[in-house]
Amino acid sequence: MVLPTVIADVERAFVSYAPGHWPQATQEEWNDWRWQLKNRVTTLEGLEKHLRLSPEERAGVILSAHKLAMSITPHYFNLIEVDDPDGPIRRQVIPRFEESHHHPSEVADPCGEDAHMPVPGLVHRYPDRVNFLITDRCASYCRYCTRSRVVSGAGEQELHTEFEQAFNYLEQHKEVRDVLLSGGDPLLFSDDKLEKILSRLRAIKHIEFLRIGTRVPIFLPQRITLGLCQMLQKYHPLWMSVHTNHPRELTLEVRAALEQLANHGIPLGNQSVLLSKVNDTLPIMKSLVQKLLQCRVRPYYLYQCDLIHGSAHLRTSVSKGIEIIEGLRGHTTGYAIPQFVIDAPGGGGKVPLNPNYIRSHDEKKIVLQNYEGRLFEYPEIGL
Protein backbone atom coordinates (compact mmCIF):
# COMPACT_ATOMS: atom_id res chain seq x y z
CA MET A 1 0.00 0.00 0.00
CA VAL A 2 1.16 3.51 -0.82
CA LEU A 3 0.31 5.91 1.98
CA PRO A 4 -1.35 9.08 0.75
CA THR A 5 0.69 12.22 1.21
CA VAL A 6 -0.70 15.70 0.96
CA ILE A 7 -0.49 17.44 -2.38
CA ALA A 8 -0.93 21.17 -2.60
CA ASP A 9 -4.39 22.42 -3.63
CA VAL A 10 -2.73 24.66 -6.20
CA GLU A 11 -1.56 21.53 -8.03
CA ARG A 12 -5.08 20.14 -8.20
CA ALA A 13 -6.46 23.40 -9.56
CA PHE A 14 -5.99 24.94 -13.00
CA VAL A 15 -4.05 28.15 -12.49
CA SER A 16 -2.07 30.58 -14.61
CA TYR A 17 1.53 31.44 -13.74
CA ALA A 18 1.80 34.18 -16.37
CA PRO A 19 3.57 36.52 -16.75
CA GLY A 20 5.71 35.52 -13.74
CA HIS A 21 9.36 36.35 -14.44
CA TRP A 22 8.37 38.40 -17.54
CA PRO A 23 6.29 41.30 -16.12
CA GLN A 24 7.45 43.56 -18.97
CA ALA A 25 6.00 41.37 -21.73
CA THR A 26 2.85 42.71 -23.37
CA GLN A 27 -0.20 40.43 -23.64
CA GLU A 28 0.37 40.27 -27.36
CA GLU A 29 4.00 39.21 -26.98
CA TRP A 30 3.20 36.67 -24.30
CA ASN A 31 0.52 35.01 -26.39
CA ASP A 32 2.74 34.84 -29.48
CA TRP A 33 4.44 31.45 -29.76
CA ARG A 34 7.34 32.91 -31.71
CA TRP A 35 7.96 35.43 -28.91
CA GLN A 36 7.94 32.53 -26.43
CA LEU A 37 10.52 30.67 -28.54
CA LYS A 38 12.72 33.73 -28.97
CA ASN A 39 12.68 34.39 -25.24
CA ARG A 40 13.54 30.89 -24.09
CA VAL A 41 16.02 30.58 -21.24
CA THR A 42 19.07 28.90 -22.76
CA THR A 43 22.08 30.18 -20.82
CA LEU A 44 23.56 30.08 -17.34
CA GLU A 45 23.19 33.87 -17.05
CA GLY A 46 19.55 33.62 -18.12
CA LEU A 47 18.86 31.05 -15.43
CA GLU A 48 20.76 32.86 -12.71
CA LYS A 49 18.75 36.02 -13.27
CA HIS A 50 15.78 34.18 -11.77
CA LEU A 51 17.03 31.20 -9.77
CA ARG A 52 19.81 30.36 -7.35
CA LEU A 53 21.36 27.23 -8.81
CA SER A 54 22.81 24.37 -6.83
CA PRO A 55 26.44 23.42 -7.65
CA GLU A 56 25.10 20.27 -9.39
CA GLU A 57 22.84 22.36 -11.62
CA ARG A 58 25.55 24.91 -12.43
CA ALA A 59 27.91 22.15 -13.56
CA GLY A 60 25.06 20.48 -15.44
CA VAL A 61 24.19 23.63 -17.39
CA ILE A 62 27.83 24.05 -18.49
CA LEU A 63 28.03 20.41 -19.60
CA SER A 64 24.73 20.53 -21.47
CA ALA A 65 26.28 22.57 -24.28
CA HIS A 66 27.92 19.37 -25.54
CA LYS A 67 25.14 16.93 -24.79
CA LEU A 68 21.50 17.96 -24.85
CA ALA A 69 20.96 21.71 -24.98
CA MET A 70 19.04 23.51 -22.26
CA SER A 71 16.07 25.52 -23.41
CA ILE A 72 13.00 26.54 -21.42
CA THR A 73 10.06 28.57 -22.71
CA PRO A 74 8.96 31.51 -20.50
CA HIS A 75 5.56 29.80 -20.12
CA TYR A 76 7.14 26.66 -18.65
CA PHE A 77 9.90 28.52 -16.81
CA ASN A 78 7.27 30.18 -14.63
CA LEU A 79 6.26 26.77 -13.23
CA ILE A 80 9.75 26.13 -11.86
CA GLU A 81 10.19 25.98 -8.09
CA VAL A 82 12.44 28.98 -7.31
CA ASP A 83 13.65 27.70 -3.93
CA ASP A 84 13.82 23.96 -4.47
CA PRO A 85 16.52 22.44 -6.71
CA ASP A 86 14.73 19.12 -6.24
CA GLY A 87 11.36 20.43 -7.46
CA PRO A 88 9.43 18.26 -9.93
CA ILE A 89 9.38 20.87 -12.72
CA ARG A 90 12.96 21.95 -12.16
CA ARG A 91 14.30 18.37 -12.37
CA GLN A 92 12.69 17.89 -15.78
CA VAL A 93 14.33 20.81 -17.59
CA ILE A 94 17.37 22.10 -15.67
CA PRO A 95 20.47 20.01 -16.37
CA ARG A 96 22.36 18.46 -13.47
CA PHE A 97 25.95 17.27 -13.13
CA GLU A 98 24.65 13.69 -12.77
CA GLU A 99 23.91 13.71 -16.50
CA SER A 100 27.64 13.15 -17.06
CA HIS A 101 27.57 9.89 -15.06
CA HIS A 102 27.33 6.91 -17.37
CA HIS A 103 25.90 3.86 -15.67
CA PRO A 104 27.03 0.57 -17.30
CA SER A 105 23.48 -0.29 -18.41
CA GLU A 106 22.94 3.12 -20.05
CA VAL A 107 23.30 3.72 -23.78
CA ALA A 108 22.90 6.47 -26.40
CA ASP A 109 20.03 4.75 -28.25
CA PRO A 110 18.11 2.86 -25.56
CA CYS A 111 15.23 1.72 -27.78
CA GLY A 112 17.48 0.51 -30.58
CA GLU A 113 15.95 2.89 -33.11
CA ASP A 114 18.95 3.39 -35.35
CA ALA A 115 18.91 -0.33 -36.20
CA HIS A 116 15.25 -0.11 -37.24
CA MET A 117 15.50 2.79 -39.69
CA PRO A 118 14.99 1.65 -43.27
CA VAL A 119 15.29 5.33 -44.24
CA PRO A 120 17.05 7.98 -42.12
CA GLY A 121 14.39 9.43 -39.81
CA LEU A 122 11.82 6.66 -40.29
CA VAL A 123 11.62 4.01 -37.56
CA HIS A 124 9.77 0.88 -38.68
CA ARG A 125 9.71 -1.59 -35.81
CA TYR A 126 6.12 -2.81 -35.58
CA PRO A 127 4.33 -4.56 -38.44
CA ASP A 128 1.72 -1.92 -39.33
CA ARG A 129 3.00 1.42 -38.10
CA VAL A 130 6.00 3.72 -38.21
CA ASN A 131 7.50 6.51 -36.17
CA PHE A 132 8.49 9.35 -38.49
CA LEU A 133 11.07 11.67 -36.91
CA ILE A 134 10.46 14.90 -38.79
CA THR A 135 12.56 17.32 -36.73
CA ASP A 136 15.30 17.33 -34.10
CA ARG A 137 14.06 20.45 -32.30
CA CYS A 138 11.70 20.89 -29.34
CA ALA A 139 10.25 23.93 -27.57
CA SER A 140 12.13 22.90 -24.41
CA TYR A 141 14.38 19.92 -23.71
CA CYS A 142 13.50 17.17 -21.22
CA ARG A 143 16.61 16.03 -19.40
CA TYR A 144 15.62 12.35 -19.71
CA CYS A 145 15.00 12.56 -23.47
CA THR A 146 15.15 9.10 -25.05
CA ARG A 147 16.40 10.70 -28.27
CA SER A 148 19.01 13.03 -26.75
CA ARG A 149 21.58 11.51 -29.13
CA VAL A 150 20.00 13.46 -32.01
CA VAL A 151 17.70 16.05 -30.43
CA SER A 152 18.64 19.74 -29.88
CA GLY A 153 21.69 19.72 -32.17
CA ALA A 154 24.19 19.55 -29.29
CA GLY A 155 24.59 15.77 -28.93
CA GLU A 156 26.73 13.07 -30.51
CA GLN A 157 24.66 12.40 -33.65
CA GLU A 158 22.59 14.40 -36.10
CA LEU A 159 19.19 13.59 -37.50
CA HIS A 160 19.08 13.83 -41.29
CA THR A 161 15.55 12.83 -42.17
CA GLU A 162 15.23 11.91 -45.83
CA PHE A 163 11.72 13.10 -46.56
CA GLU A 164 11.43 11.99 -50.19
CA GLN A 165 12.91 8.57 -49.45
CA ALA A 166 10.56 8.20 -46.48
CA PHE A 167 7.47 9.05 -48.58
CA ASN A 168 8.62 6.57 -51.23
CA TYR A 169 9.14 3.88 -48.60
CA LEU A 170 5.65 4.50 -47.20
CA GLU A 171 4.11 4.38 -50.69
CA GLN A 172 5.74 1.01 -51.30
CA HIS A 173 4.99 -0.49 -47.89
CA LYS A 174 1.28 -1.13 -48.02
CA GLU A 175 1.34 -2.78 -44.60
CA VAL A 176 1.88 0.62 -42.96
CA ARG A 177 -1.53 1.94 -41.95
CA ASP A 178 -0.49 4.21 -39.06
CA VAL A 179 2.10 7.01 -39.15
CA LEU A 180 3.23 8.68 -35.95
CA LEU A 181 4.90 12.05 -36.50
CA SER A 182 7.46 12.69 -33.84
CA GLY A 183 11.01 13.98 -33.45
CA GLY A 184 11.78 16.41 -31.86
CA ASP A 185 8.44 18.13 -31.81
CA PRO A 186 6.42 18.31 -35.05
CA LEU A 187 4.37 21.27 -33.80
CA LEU A 188 7.44 23.51 -34.00
CA PHE A 189 7.01 23.50 -37.78
CA SER A 190 4.98 26.30 -39.32
CA ASP A 191 1.39 25.40 -40.23
CA ASP A 192 2.41 25.36 -43.92
CA LYS A 193 5.38 23.07 -43.50
CA LEU A 194 3.39 20.65 -41.34
CA GLU A 195 0.49 20.70 -43.77
CA LYS A 196 2.79 19.74 -46.66
CA ILE A 197 3.80 16.61 -44.73
CA LEU A 198 0.26 15.73 -43.64
CA SER A 199 -1.23 16.18 -47.11
CA ARG A 200 1.56 14.11 -48.66
CA LEU A 201 0.84 11.30 -46.16
CA ARG A 202 -2.93 11.57 -46.71
CA ALA A 203 -2.34 11.09 -50.45
CA ILE A 204 -1.11 7.56 -49.66
CA LYS A 205 -4.27 5.47 -49.75
CA HIS A 206 -3.26 2.69 -47.35
CA ILE A 207 -2.36 5.12 -44.55
CA GLU A 208 -5.50 5.12 -42.43
CA PHE A 209 -4.40 6.77 -39.25
CA LEU A 210 -2.19 9.77 -38.45
CA ARG A 211 -0.95 10.86 -35.09
CA ILE A 212 1.37 13.51 -33.73
CA GLY A 213 3.52 13.06 -30.62
CA THR A 214 4.13 16.47 -29.06
CA ARG A 215 4.93 18.28 -25.86
CA VAL A 216 4.18 21.67 -27.40
CA PRO A 217 0.72 22.01 -25.77
CA ILE A 218 2.54 21.77 -22.40
CA PHE A 219 5.73 23.76 -23.11
CA LEU A 220 4.23 26.24 -25.56
CA PRO A 221 0.42 26.32 -25.38
CA GLN A 222 0.45 29.56 -27.42
CA ARG A 223 1.30 27.43 -30.49
CA ILE A 224 -2.18 25.87 -30.42
CA THR A 225 -3.84 28.53 -32.52
CA LEU A 226 -7.20 28.41 -34.25
CA GLY A 227 -5.36 28.34 -37.58
CA LEU A 228 -3.34 25.27 -36.57
CA CYS A 229 -6.44 23.43 -35.34
CA GLN A 230 -8.35 24.25 -38.53
CA MET A 231 -5.45 22.95 -40.62
CA LEU A 232 -5.09 19.75 -38.57
CA GLN A 233 -8.77 18.89 -38.74
CA LYS A 234 -8.55 18.57 -42.53
CA TYR A 235 -6.46 15.43 -42.08
CA HIS A 236 -8.70 13.32 -39.85
CA PRO A 237 -8.55 10.73 -38.46
CA LEU A 238 -5.68 12.50 -36.72
CA TRP A 239 -4.91 11.78 -33.09
CA MET A 240 -2.43 13.42 -30.75
CA SER A 241 -0.30 12.16 -27.88
CA VAL A 242 0.84 14.87 -25.50
CA HIS A 243 3.41 14.47 -22.73
CA THR A 244 2.62 15.63 -19.21
CA ASN A 245 4.35 14.39 -16.09
CA HIS A 246 3.13 16.53 -13.23
CA PRO A 247 -0.26 18.06 -12.39
CA ARG A 248 1.21 21.57 -12.13
CA GLU A 249 1.96 21.42 -15.87
CA LEU A 250 -1.78 21.49 -16.53
CA THR A 251 -2.18 25.26 -16.28
CA LEU A 252 -5.16 27.31 -17.39
CA GLU A 253 -3.41 28.04 -20.70
CA VAL A 254 -2.58 24.38 -21.28
CA ARG A 255 -6.16 23.34 -20.55
CA ALA A 256 -7.46 25.91 -23.05
CA ALA A 257 -5.03 24.62 -25.70
CA LEU A 258 -6.06 20.99 -25.11
CA GLU A 259 -9.76 21.92 -25.22
CA GLN A 260 -9.28 23.70 -28.52
CA LEU A 261 -7.60 20.63 -30.01
CA ALA A 262 -10.41 18.41 -28.70
CA ASN A 263 -13.02 20.82 -30.07
CA HIS A 264 -11.50 20.26 -33.51
CA GLY A 265 -12.12 16.55 -33.18
CA ILE A 266 -8.59 15.50 -32.26
CA PRO A 267 -8.65 12.63 -29.75
CA LEU A 268 -5.98 13.29 -27.13
CA GLY A 269 -3.82 10.80 -25.24
CA ASN A 270 -1.09 11.46 -22.71
CA GLN A 271 2.27 9.81 -22.28
CA SER A 272 4.08 10.25 -18.97
CA VAL A 273 7.53 9.11 -17.96
CA LEU A 274 7.86 7.85 -14.41
CA LEU A 275 10.59 10.03 -12.88
CA SER A 276 12.21 10.10 -9.48
CA LYS A 277 11.09 13.05 -7.31
CA VAL A 278 8.88 14.27 -10.17
CA ASN A 279 5.85 12.00 -10.26
CA ASP A 280 6.80 8.81 -8.41
CA THR A 281 4.06 8.98 -5.79
CA LEU A 282 0.45 7.88 -5.97
CA PRO A 283 -1.10 11.25 -4.95
CA ILE A 284 0.83 13.08 -7.67
CA MET A 285 -0.05 10.56 -10.37
CA LYS A 286 -3.67 10.41 -9.28
CA SER A 287 -3.98 14.17 -9.41
CA LEU A 288 -2.28 14.21 -12.83
CA VAL A 289 -4.54 11.61 -14.44
CA GLN A 290 -7.70 13.13 -12.98
CA LYS A 291 -6.72 16.58 -14.24
CA LEU A 292 -5.98 15.10 -17.66
CA LEU A 293 -9.54 13.77 -17.90
CA GLN A 294 -10.80 17.25 -17.07
CA CYS A 295 -8.78 18.48 -20.07
CA ARG A 296 -10.37 15.71 -22.20
CA VAL A 297 -7.08 13.84 -22.43
CA ARG A 298 -7.02 10.08 -21.90
CA PRO A 299 -3.88 8.83 -20.09
CA TYR A 300 -2.30 6.42 -22.60
CA TYR A 301 1.16 5.23 -21.51
CA LEU A 302 3.22 5.54 -18.35
CA TYR A 303 6.80 4.77 -19.36
CA GLN A 304 9.52 3.35 -17.21
CA CYS A 305 12.40 5.79 -17.86
CA ASP A 306 14.57 4.58 -20.75
CA LEU A 307 18.21 3.70 -20.05
CA ILE A 308 19.51 6.84 -21.67
CA HIS A 309 23.02 8.06 -20.73
CA GLY A 310 23.05 10.11 -17.53
CA SER A 311 19.47 9.41 -16.42
CA ALA A 312 20.09 7.34 -13.25
CA HIS A 313 19.19 10.26 -10.97
CA LEU A 314 15.77 10.45 -12.63
CA ARG A 315 14.95 6.76 -12.72
CA THR A 316 12.78 4.84 -10.26
CA SER A 317 12.42 1.14 -9.59
CA VAL A 318 10.08 -0.78 -11.88
CA SER A 319 8.11 -1.86 -8.79
CA LYS A 320 7.24 1.79 -8.14
CA GLY A 321 5.34 1.99 -11.44
CA ILE A 322 3.44 -1.21 -10.76
CA GLU A 323 2.59 0.03 -7.27
CA ILE A 324 1.22 3.29 -8.71
CA ILE A 325 -0.97 1.45 -11.22
CA GLU A 326 -2.22 -0.78 -8.40
CA GLY A 327 -3.12 2.37 -6.46
CA LEU A 328 -5.12 3.75 -9.39
CA ARG A 329 -6.95 0.68 -10.75
CA GLY A 330 -10.35 0.39 -9.11
CA HIS A 331 -9.68 3.45 -6.98
CA THR A 332 -10.38 5.95 -9.76
CA THR A 333 -12.00 6.19 -13.21
CA GLY A 334 -10.85 3.44 -15.56
CA TYR A 335 -10.30 5.99 -18.34
CA ALA A 336 -7.74 7.70 -16.10
CA ILE A 337 -5.43 4.69 -15.90
CA PRO A 338 -2.48 4.56 -18.31
CA GLN A 339 -0.76 1.37 -19.41
CA PHE A 340 2.60 1.08 -17.66
CA VAL A 341 5.27 -0.05 -20.16
CA ILE A 342 8.97 -0.59 -20.59
CA ASP A 343 10.32 0.12 -24.05
CA ALA A 344 12.52 -2.97 -24.15
CA PRO A 345 16.24 -2.08 -24.26
CA GLY A 346 17.80 -2.76 -27.64
CA GLY A 347 14.62 -2.54 -29.69
CA GLY A 348 12.02 -4.99 -28.38
CA GLY A 349 9.24 -2.43 -28.42
CA LYS A 350 6.84 -1.55 -25.64
CA VAL A 351 6.11 -4.30 -23.16
CA PRO A 352 3.10 -3.85 -20.82
CA LEU A 353 3.59 -4.33 -17.09
CA ASN A 354 0.60 -4.94 -14.85
CA PRO A 355 -0.03 -5.62 -11.20
CA ASN A 356 -0.77 -9.29 -10.73
CA TYR A 357 -4.51 -9.80 -10.24
CA ILE A 358 -4.35 -13.54 -10.94
CA ARG A 359 -3.69 -15.52 -7.76
CA SER A 360 -3.95 -18.91 -9.45
CA HIS A 361 -5.20 -20.30 -12.73
CA ASP A 362 -5.67 -23.94 -13.73
CA GLU A 363 -7.99 -25.89 -16.03
CA LYS A 364 -10.81 -25.69 -13.45
CA LYS A 365 -10.79 -22.10 -12.31
CA ILE A 366 -9.09 -18.77 -12.05
CA VAL A 367 -8.65 -17.09 -8.66
CA LEU A 368 -8.77 -13.33 -8.94
CA GLN A 369 -7.71 -10.63 -6.54
CA ASN A 370 -9.66 -7.38 -6.79
CA TYR A 371 -8.44 -3.84 -6.13
CA GLU A 372 -9.24 -4.18 -2.41
CA GLY A 373 -7.22 -7.39 -2.12
CA ARG A 374 -10.33 -9.61 -1.83
CA LEU A 375 -10.31 -12.98 -3.63
CA PHE A 376 -12.88 -14.23 -6.15
CA GLU A 377 -13.19 -17.40 -8.18
CA TYR A 378 -14.36 -17.75 -11.75
CA PRO A 379 -14.86 -21.24 -13.31
CA GLU A 380 -13.06 -22.13 -16.53
CA ILE A 381 -15.20 -22.92 -19.54
CA GLY A 382 -16.89 -26.33 -19.76
CA LEU A 383 -16.76 -27.05 -16.02
Ligand SMILES: *Cc1c(COP(=O)(O)O)cnc(C)c1O
Ligand atom coordinates in the same frame (compact mmCIF):
# COMPACT_ATOMS: atom_id res chain seq x y z
C1 LIG B 1 5.87 3.71 -29.58
C2 LIG B 1 6.14 3.44 -30.97
C3 LIG B 1 5.09 3.32 -31.89
C4 LIG B 1 3.64 3.46 -31.49
O1 LIG B 1 3.28 2.42 -30.63
P1 LIG B 1 1.75 2.29 -30.11
O2 LIG B 1 1.82 1.22 -29.06
O3 LIG B 1 0.94 1.90 -31.29
O4 LIG B 1 1.35 3.62 -29.58
C5 LIG B 1 5.41 3.04 -33.20
N1 LIG B 1 6.68 2.88 -33.59
C6 LIG B 1 7.71 2.97 -32.74
C7 LIG B 1 9.09 2.77 -33.23
C8 LIG B 1 7.48 3.27 -31.39
O5 LIG B 1 8.50 3.37 -30.54
